[in-house]
Amino acid sequence: MKNYLSITDIPDLDIAIQEALEMKEAPYAFAKAGTQKTIGLLFFNSSLRTRLSTEKAAKNLGMEVMTLNVNSDSWQLEFEDGTVMDASKAEHIKEAAQVLSQYCNILAVRAFPTLENKAQDEAEVVFTAFTQYATVPIVNLESSTAHPLQGFTDAITLFELTEQCRKEGRKPKVVLTWAPHPRALPHAVPNSFVKTMQRLDVDFTITNPEGYDLNPEIAKDASIIHNQEEALKDADVVYVKNWSSYVSYGTVIPQEGNWMVTAKKLEVTKQAKVMHCLPVRRNVVIADNVLDSEASAVIQQAGNRTWAAQWVLHKILKNG
Numbered sequence: 001m002k003n004y005l006s007i008t009d010i011p012d013l014d015i016a017i018q019e020a021l022e023m024k025e026a027p028y029a030f031a032k033a034g035t036q037k038t039i040g041l042l043f044f045n046s047s048l049r050t051r052l053s054t055e056k057a058a059k060n061l062g063m064e065v066m067t068l069n070v071n072s073d074s075w076q077l078e079f080e081d082g083t084v085m086d087a088s089k090a091e092h093i094k095e096a097a098q099v100l101s102q103y104c105n106i107l108a109v110r111a112f113p114t115l116e117n118k119a120q121d122e123a124e125v126v127f128t129a130f131t132q133y134a135t136v137p138i139v140n141l142e143s144s145t146a147h148p149l150q151g152f153t154d155a156i157t158l159f160e161l162t163e164q165c166r167k168e169g170r171k172p173k174v175v176l177t178w179a180p181h182p183r184a185l186p187h188a189v190p191n192s193f194v195k196t197m198q199r200l201d202v203d204f205t206i207t208n209p210e211g212y213d214l215n216p217e218i219a220k221d222a223s224i225i226h227n228q229e230e231a232l233k234d235a236d237v238v239y240v241k242n243w244s245s246y247v248s249y250g251t252v253i254p255q256e257g258n259w260m261v262t263a264k265k266l267e268v269t270k271q272a273k274v275m276h277c278l279p280v281r282r283n284v285v286i287a288d289n290v291l292d293s294e295a296s297a298v299i300q301q302a303g304n305r306t307w308a309a310q311w312v313l314h315k316i317l318k319n320g
């Protein structure tokens with residue numbers, strides 16, 4: 001693996017899940033793989049899990065870690081080619097990416113979308129520039145349209161949560177449900193979750209209100225149901241996430257009814273486990289009576305971020 005920009009960069013997801021679970025059992029089995037190697041973590045946006053789990057993963061592999069909050073700690077970066085840099089942006093990505101590549105053996109980057117300009121967001125300007133100008137591998141820590149480390153984490157967690165289905169010899173029913181949020185949120189997490197589910201042997205359904213269908217090029221032939229109660233029926237795993245409208249790009253459309261996931265709504269499921277990438281707004285997205293119950297798998301899921309990152313970094317290191 002050279003770069004990790006999409007869940008599709010993992011050639012065999014089933015094998016990757018098993019190898020990541022082996023790392024969970026033996027975190028220091030490859031403690032020398034990253035000796036005398038440095039990873040640079042570049043954050044254009046806030047993070048708790050991604051930052052610390054990736055740092056931990058790199059350290060478990062023996063790597064040195066340097067973390068930069070780009071917007072607050074560094075020079076403002078210009079990404080446009082041929083621009084006259086006479087305003088606030090002091091450094092061009094052409095120099096920055098090449099300089100960072102002198103200091104780091106891997107660069108990992110988080111850069112969220114504007115949610116204002118769909119074409120610009122989908123062009124992944126920051127990641128395109130880093131992959132073009134950096135001379136070392138690039139890892140996506142969440143871009144405008146993808147969060148592949150979260151996607152891989154979700155695959156690992158789903159495997160752990162569905163042992164009973166495997167014993168019964170049936171596919172787990174997995175439902176991705178939209179839930180409310182006061183702010184407009186990106187599509188990166190649901191996009192990567194959908195792409196991940198397309199690669200696993202699951203019975204997958206998406207439920208969201210009218211106007212919130214995901215990018216049809218990503219959702220492709222996924223079953224989309226606009227009635228949450230109907231969708232949740234017999235679910236084994238419910239993945240909860242808010243996203244802003246894709247068709248009315250980046251907007252929050254006022255909703256009738258309440259899509260928040262509660263214990264009452266889960267009564268129609270097969271005692272489903274509930275996943276969410278976190279952070280989660282309690283009693284807006286998911287009710288306390290779910291998050292504080294046996295149904296919640298969100299802490300286990302967040303813990304698995306380390307093993308997903310560690311598997312990816314190890315593959316890149318092995319590639320040289």
Ligand code: CP
Nearest residue numbers: 047048049050277278
């Ligand atoms: N799920 C996730 O990416 O969390 P952070 O935004 O805290 O990194």
